[in-house]
Amino acid sequence: MTRPDDVTLETVAAGSYHAPHDVLGPHGVADGWVVRARRPFADAVVLERAGEEPVALTHLAHGIWEGALEAQPGAYEIVASYGGAPDYRADDPYRHLPTLGEVDLHLIREGRHERLWEALGSQVRRFDGVSGVSFAVWAPNARAVRVTGDLNGWDGTQHAMRSLGSSGVWELFVPGIGVGVAYKYEILTSDGRWIMKADPMARRAEVPPATASVVTESSYAWQDDAWMTERAETSVHSRPMSTYELHLGSWRPGLGYVEAADELVAYVTSQGFTHVEFLPLAEHPFGGSWGYQVSGYYAPTSRFGTPDELRHLIDRLHQAGIGVIMDWVPGHFPKDEFALARFDGAALYEHPDPRRGEHRDWGTYIFDYGRNEVRNFLVANALYWFEEFHVDGLRVDAVASMLYLDYSRNEGEWEPNIYGGRENLEAIRFLQEVNATAYKRYPGIAMIAEESTSFPGVTAPTDAGGLGFGFKWNMGWMNDSLVYMGRDPLYRSHHEGELSFSFVYAFSENFVLPISHDEVVHGKGSLFTRMPGDHWQQLANMRAFLAYMWGHPGKQLLFMGQEFGQMSEWSESRSLDWWMLDQPAHAQLQQFVAALNRVYRAEAPLWERDSDGSAFVRVFPHAANANILGFARHDSAGGSVVVLCNFSGSPIHDVDLTLPAAGPWEEIMNSDAQEFGGSGVGNLGGVTTDAHGNTRLVLPPLGVLWLRHRGA
Template identity: 70%
Template sequence: MNDNDILQAVAEARWHAPHDVLGLHNNGSARVVRALYPLADSVTVILPGGNRAPLSHWTEGIWHGVVPADTTAYEIESVYDGVVAVADDPYRHLPTIGELDLHLISEGRHEELWRVLGAHVRTDAGVDGTAFTVWAPNARAVRVVGSFNDWDGRKHAMRSLGGSGVWELFVPGAGVGTTYKFEIQTRQGDWVLKADPMARAAEVPPATASVVTASSYTWSDAGWLSARAKQEPSHAPMSIYELHVGSWRPGLGYRALADELIPYVTDLGFTHVEFMPVAEHPFGGSWGYQVSGYYAPTSRFGTPDDLKYLIDRLHQAGIGVIMDWVPGHFPKDAFALARFDGQALYEHPDPRRGEHKDWGTYIFDYGRNEVRGFLVANALYWLDEFHVDGLRVDAVASMLYLDYSREDGEWEPNIHGGRENLEAIRFLQEVNATAYKRHAGISMIAEESTSFPGVTAPTSQGGLGFGFKWNMGWMNDSLRYISTDPMYRGHHQGEMTFSFTYAFSENYVLPISHDEVVHGKGSLIARMPGSHEQKLAGVRSYLAYMWAHPGKQLLFMGQEFGQMSEWSESRAIDWYLLEQPSHVQLSGFVGDLNRTYRGLEPLWLRDSDSHAFRLLGAPSYNNDVIAFARITQHGSVVSISNFSGVTVAQMPLDLPRGGTWQEVLNSDAKTYGGSGVGNYGVVGADENGRAVVTVPALGTIWLQHVG
């Protein structure tokens, strides 16, 4: 392009290097300032001390003039229709991102990407403002628009920082609370308006602008983090209360939620809460699983610092925090990541790899360095900045397989001719290895529904490197079993015991999650056959069996008190049920269940060790009864479940050792609304461990060896 073409492009804010023309420059022996103020009446440089240097109109709204040779700082006064405005010149400032940062971004190795991309309030050359930085390698030009310039980007064209694909501009005067977007010219010449992929705050939906933010939060959970770093989660008790922030108690923000959630979860005895996705998302009905702002906590419930306050309070109360994380797909909303700079960028360009047919979403291009880096840094962002104790990674199976939910001809094999997505596998290994390297004691948890090998095996051994995997097989089998009439359950016992054959192949979490109480599945209690009292008994017995089964536990909100209806994100869970004594008793049982579980080391210390487990049955075998022992060097606990509708009295059973066994939990106890059938507190076993036990109908008992 010739000089006139470049000046025309600068005047129209579509030149990739506006700083080469605008700002402060040496012009031979003179020092000149050039500024873009179309249709201004006059433009004047105001120097430190108040001296003034008027500028002359040069061409196409560009003004220029000579200033003293020692000029470094100045402001520009513009006059439009008699209205005077004074502002610092954005084009006199050097880039706010360094060469090393750009190199790491290009290699996908910038582990703290959020510190250099996005919008950052800072002081540059003595001037307060915001540095805006965005990755848009296919763009011909980029502008930043927002409340600071009346959404007219012609005065705020950004500069390209070379082959990195990063664009940058420091905007003096823009500060916390400023709303903004990036205006991107595509290779085809079209302009598209996009929210910042790295924004750390956003407007409340349905508004879609990004918001400049800066944290002033001071954490008070150092003791928690120190203790966490010394703990191995797989060898510790873990029972997780999963909730959807918007429908747990509608109307509560992050801070108010702390006041109500903490005493509630504490009373129930759960060790952790798990929040369904709280990253910004445009459509509430997606439950947060279609994310548009990966670095922005949803503003529906408050600011990022408000969320930090909630997590801090939970930690101070001794409650861990797991966050649902969604790197498997993103929505096609035009304002967000989709076709960000006019073509496939964050998504894979081949629709066979870049689109989810079932969900109508795009799939990340896991093989592209910058995209992989964006996602790895995002996981670290929540761990670093929000102190979360773990990430539950959504829809891992959809990431692992190229033919996931695709017919023949709709997918392309990998370079070895297989169906595995090798790039996604490498990404998962990297994010897990990096997260554990930086944060000891956290939990990376995979929602993975297939038999993919080594999900929780270390990456050094070729595994994916997760800490835990959701046991979807156990969940499906056990829910099918409890939906069967108790009269016929004896013919289906394998559905409840098959999990014992693979329970130690991975580190498992047993999930009764939000997915199991929607889409016509009904609630947990609604699956139980029989009268209302029998349904309640069935839930208590099932949960006691679940808590004793190898693996950690997760229960979705409302199931702890027997929610009858399906969950809907549009209304609160059925708190009114706690006006009924039977549902209060169920809630009380869950609290006692958690506290008893946490106090019994054999139920959690060696969850993934087959040598710490023994299936019991001899000398009497009953198809309706499932009995097993959990054993460590410090003790033994036996769980015995009778899933039939008839009490099994005086049943001979070989326990792991002789002596006295204390009945430490009975789901049929009268205090929980049961019939009170049991073993009067103790069971005696001869020197060979042979004992006689009574197991109530639809009941589970736990026995602890006491001597």
């Protein structure tokens, strides 16, 4: 090996050489070995090995030192002297082989590395007999990459990374450091600029507004084996699923992951929900985005604690029999300079064409779904949350914005696909891949689409051409039903179709019925304030609506605060109005929601065959009274529950209808019951039909009844 020329030595000294390991570290030469080290401003530099005499190094140029050895040195340390200061002793990062093998690099190039988080990012390792941290980052457009941070006093020239060729990956193993080190990457762009970036694959980040990545390693011991085993053996589609959606920072402010474990488990258990759904918990720079503008896809937000503390929270929920869904945002990412945007100086994670790469409405970038490495980054990220945090489902945000090239764009602002259509074919293939892969690897989980259009086959299997989601949010039901409930009861009879139209398509997909955070922000008020009438009537409308919702085919989702009728609009910057529970009427509404969940979970007809149209039938003709909506739900064992709704402001007596089975029927839920703050109108003794199923009963004002066939 010939001695490097002066330009190369100067470039290495500046930390801007693409292959520093070709110059630094040990190298075989014709008559033995040489070792080179970068120690600028040192007065003397010595190589030391256990049991061997020290070898003095000679200064070549620009702070690069060299020493000759007869044989390959093996493990050694470089000791530098700086006048009267203590000697600086360190293992040499440049003596180590790459920590990534050819298989890793091949899978990354192909976009098929399903455990990408174990290859890229920072990894605590014992490598070549030495403890340290490996760093690896994908930056194919970079001319040079350096690690900077606590490990070098934020002087990245000390830790230049090597390029691993056509993979676009840069790598360095740094001995002697470990968990807790904050770091970033300094990247030399193709046009000669140095930019500083957080690690896209970091599994921990500093607490915002700080933006550095942090080396982490999990030592958590899970205790949810029983939950995970049962999950893998059952389908969520044929089980009750009633979800409590929450924003952790404002549910009860001041709680971290550990503190929330006790309080959230107790509350959700008391309310009877089967699942919680967290607004995004991946790291994000701006709290006001609610987590929907993600900067660290693999890093749980440090606002509430460490990654292992989040594991503790999820574990506790599982041990209490509560599933965990997390919002996931693969549709766009923010333009913050420290994060993914223009990561290596050029469009990398984002599509380079602004007609496909930017969301102008949101001020964000759109992922380049057709690029192997970007698709791999996102698919592996979904798997990461299932694997490392045991989440039971991902609710995929803004799917419609991914499916359509003309989403929120005017004519001339978008480019058709290769067939001249408006569908984003690359995004569709990505969604199919992430869904198929997640379900293959983690049976029993749920992939849930927030999709607001009539795109066909959202929950159809991928092998049949569908997107492969497990569930789709029923936005049509949500919009129509909220419009209906906002009307004065006097006029509702003219708009019954706003409630019943959903029955036409209720079984075309596997639906979730969402009353989510989006319905209680941006001037919409709360669910309570959208109800007409005086305070008593608003509460009655709330109970009736929720009983109708829980009885309707599909799974349920309710945003925090609505269970007790919060009157003010939600804000992420303050707590829910828990003080409202000092008002008996609102405490009764909370008790009603708990009762809804309790009865719902006990009644298989309300959830076992949610997507089976043959398990549903209307039982009251619209022509008889447009204020009454009635339908029956059936389970596979012959059980039946009938849901009867009266959305007028007066009780309706002597209602004639035909029930699906003859004999006695028990009233198992009455939203107008006095214990919930209602007027107490109902059928306390239940009802009995004749041999043909015909009966007569009373319906309470602004009330919903659930009847169960006693013979079931």
